[in-house]
Amino acid sequence: MISADRLRGHVAALVANGPRCGDLPGVPAALRYITDELSSLGLVVRVERYGGELHDVNLVAEIEGGTSDDAVELCAHWDTVEDTPGADDNASGVAGVLEAARALRDLDLPARTIRFCLFGGEEDGFQGSTAHVGQITPGTESIVFEMIGRTSPTQAAPSFLLDPPTVGDFIALVADPASAGLADAFASAAAPNLPTFPLIIPVEAMDVVLRSDHVPYWASGRRSLLVTDTAEYRNPDYHQPTDTLDSLDLDFAARVTAAAVRTITRLAG
Template identity: 45%
Template sequence: MTIISAAALRTHISELTRHGPRHHTNPAATGPVLDYLTGRLSDSGHRVVVERYGDAPHEVNLIADAGRPADGPIVEVCAHWDTVAGSPGADDNASGVAGLLEIARVLAADPPTRRPRFCLFGGEEDDVPFTGSRAHVARLGGDGVHVAGAVVLEMIGYRDATVGSQRIPAGLRDGLRGVDGLDRGDFVAVVGSIESSQWLAAFQAAGWVQEPSLPVVPLPVPRRQGGDVARSDHVPYWDAGLLAVMVSDTADFRNPHYHRSTDTVDTLDLGFAAAVATAVTDAVRTLSR
């Protein structure tokens, strides 16, 4: 049984946020944060490779795996480690990074047939977004590993079950008509391209088996649909013709602390984050058979 605890996520998020914004305007955070991430992945038995996409200290991706994957396409599990200027980024995106660290720990100890690869991207919050993930996707295949696609963790820690706490982007309202409970911010959204229906189904099934069950709302959209569904590191995978899903608490459509100095660990529901990370672990295991 997968065990990911709220306490472990709090430890990771607290460490990631204590140096201030993980932004190039705060260079004092870059070294300690990258050292922490490398240490935790290495402690879980992963080989960590530094993937530079520029000369600046913050222009760094970390790529980790626990051994050569079996023949066949693998899944990459991803999150961006940087923040906007002025925000400690507990939800955006220390929550996603913390979830990745715990998923990596669990799947290294009990790996599926095709071991996933774990990617921590810089540059998601750059003025030109997704610089880290774009550089990574451009290099895919150079090591002989076939990547089927990616699961991108983009803010997984904020829950508010109050009626009226959740807003829905205008471009998605028609497709979600008849789905109950979308006025409460107590679900996790999984956004994927139309072609990723099997992936979306795996996440929904993984939510059902949680105790208590985790509401998972799958959102299939066209790859070329921009706007609010195209705001994270799944986009370079889509542009390359690969499958990718974004797992999200819906960011500013729920969380009032988005991109603010108040985005701190004490605003998060870490039991919710643990349930999301557990569901992602189980879904990745299903997708990696």
């Protein structure tokens, strides 16, 4: 069972030392926390360096698969922009990955490896995920948590959507056409406890959603699903100092994480 209280504890620890960017104290504190949490689950944490700065780091752990070289990855970026504690963006996503790892660690040997990826450099052009995608097999696919902690009585939407939801009580599932099956799988796993809004993006609307770590997967022809509370379309604290723990709905985040666990269990075989 995914615990909202444990999610709260993860977010609290991640935001405690301020923004997670550059050479700020929040960076080493977050990296230590993520490493310690995954290690406490009995997982081996691998450091992927993609640049010369101390913050140019991905943290990766996995449950090894039995019969396939390909993996199913659950991903989130740990970094923030300046001047925000980044509770929703994206401590909520990191917390979800950590709790999913807890739920999946005792899974009987899956056919495909299950990999947990915490990326740096998302806020600087997806640097960490771009480097990571260059190292994985062509059949590896991913679910990317990008802000999973906000609900709202109101909901905005991009202009290309016809009759979009007006209440922010759902999780958006954003896919390119090749990844539509991932959106279907997640929506099925989420029902009936979590409303979803699957969105298969047409080419003419791609610029609206090319904003997170799913982008390098799509660009390389791999399947990836963006799972998001829709950022500024719902969250007025997006990239602001007010993106704090007390603004989050962690029961909602727990339901999102539970749906991801069920989806990954099915995908990994």
